[in-house]
Amino acid sequence: MARKGMVSRQKRPAIKRSGLNRRLLVLGGSLVLILGIILVSLLASGSLTKGPSGTSSAIAAPDFQLTTFEGNTYALSQDKGKVRVVFFMIAPY
Numbered sequence: 425m426a427r428k429g430m431v432s433r434q435k436r437p438a439i440k441r442s443g444l445n446r447r448l449l450v451l452g453g454s455l456v457l458i459l460g461i462i463l464v465s466l467l468a469s470g471s472l473t474k475g476p477s478g479t480s481s482a483i484a485a486p487d488f489q490l491t492t493f494e495g496n497t498y499a500l501s502q503d504k505g506k507v508r509v510v511f512f513m514i515a516p517y
Contacts, residue, residue, distance in 0.1 A: 485500060485508075485510065486500075487499060487500050487501045488500055
């Protein structure tokens, strides 16, 4: 019996996990860990960023010309040898 002013502690029922759930949790965690280790090792070795011959797998974009809003013409070949990100946006009119 609890004393006055003290809260009695009742035992909470233990959450029972079936053996199958525990096995699936361990298996899933192990799988994620193994795949993470493989991914990190591939990134560290450079296998994902290099082509089969050991060179970079970047592909040169074909040359094209655009007209700016000011009326100037820009050709991609003007910046040959430099890295450029080309972003095309569709604007509904």
